[in-house]
Amino acid sequence: MSSVTVENLTRIAGDRAILNNVNLKIDSGDIMAVIGPSGAGKTTLLRLINMLDIPDRGKVYIDGKDVWSGHIMETRMSMSMVFQKPIVFSMNVYDNIAYGLKLRHESKSKIEKRIKDVMELLDLSGKERQYAKDLSGGEAQRVAFARAYVLKPRILLLDEPTASLDPLNVAIIEKAVNDVNEKFGTTVIIVTHNLHQAKRLANKATFLYEGNLVETGSIEDIFNNPRDKRTKAFVTGDMVF
Numbered sequence: 001m002s003s004v005t006v007e008n009l010t011r012i013a014g015d016r017a018i019l020n021n022v023n024l025k026i027d028s029g030d031i032m033a034v035i036g037p038s039g040a041g042k043t044t045l046l047r048l049i050n051m052l053d054i055p056d057r058g059k060v061y062i063d064g065k066d067v068w069s070g071h072i073m074e075t076r077m078s079m080s081m082v083f084q085k086p087i088v089f090s091m092n093v094y095d096n097i098a099y100g101l102k103l104r105h106e107s108k109s110k111i112e113k114r115i116k117d118v119m120e121l122l123d124l125s126g127k128e129r130q131y132a133k134d135l136s137g138g139e140a141q142r143v144a145f146a147r148a149y150v151l152k153p154r155i156l157l158l159d160e161p162t163a164s165l166d167p168l169n170v171a172i173i174e175k176a177v178n179d180v181n182e183k184f185g186t187t188v189i190i191v192t193h194n195l196h197q198a199k200r201l202a203n204k205a206t207f208l209y210e211g212n213l214v215e216t217g218s219i220e221d222i223f224n225n226p227r228d229k230r231t232k233a234f235v236t237g238d239m240v241f
């Protein structure tokens, strides 16, 4: 539902650019996979887009507007992020998922309806009153995802959301990623080490290497017809890292 443009984005740590002059355009409604070896700068890119860090140089634009100018809270609230390690609050499952909706002062009936739907989608029905900290890792990640989903975010940022999950949990979350994209037109940016997952979910991909963006293209081009030899080595499994 929103486009994201990254322009000359640079993040310095110590004396090193961990993200170096990155330019990237993500069209509204795209599912963009961010791939690359460990330490390439994928999480750094996601955190800068999500305004969790401030760039040393360069800009992030949402729908053509610099995220750090204008209504910062509003811009922040148009995005949701799910991290690799499930984050749940010390309350029951229902209240976890309702958290952001309550902050936005949504009506009780709307909250109830949205939560019922998302609990079904993420196979959580019946767990409403369970204390979230007692959930298994997979259940906790589904709750974290549900909390992001119910907000119908314009942009959803996913940082290795299924890295430590079993295949059933992976399938449930991937289905919900497709669902949020199709139903609400949410633009999705997903960092993943799982190249099969990138191919299953994304229509575009971008390859990062040592802080530099090497190339961006359709999922078919990146996997079947990459322009750069480093991308080719990575997607064919020849890159040792």
Ligand SMILES: Nc1ncnc2c1ncn2[C@@H]1O[C@H](COP(=O)(O)OP(=O)(O)OP(=O)(O)O)[C@@H](O)[C@H]1O
Binding pocket: 013, 014, 018, 036, 037, 038, 039, 040, 041, 042, 043, 044, 045
């Ligand atoms: N705050 C920081 N201070 C110093 N170095 C950092 C900081 N944040 C990240 N780095 C370094 O920057 C590089 C890129 O980190 P980042 O987490 O973005 O990589 P990544 O591609 O997401 O890696 P992975 O796939 O292993 O999660 C790494 O070498 C990391 O150690």
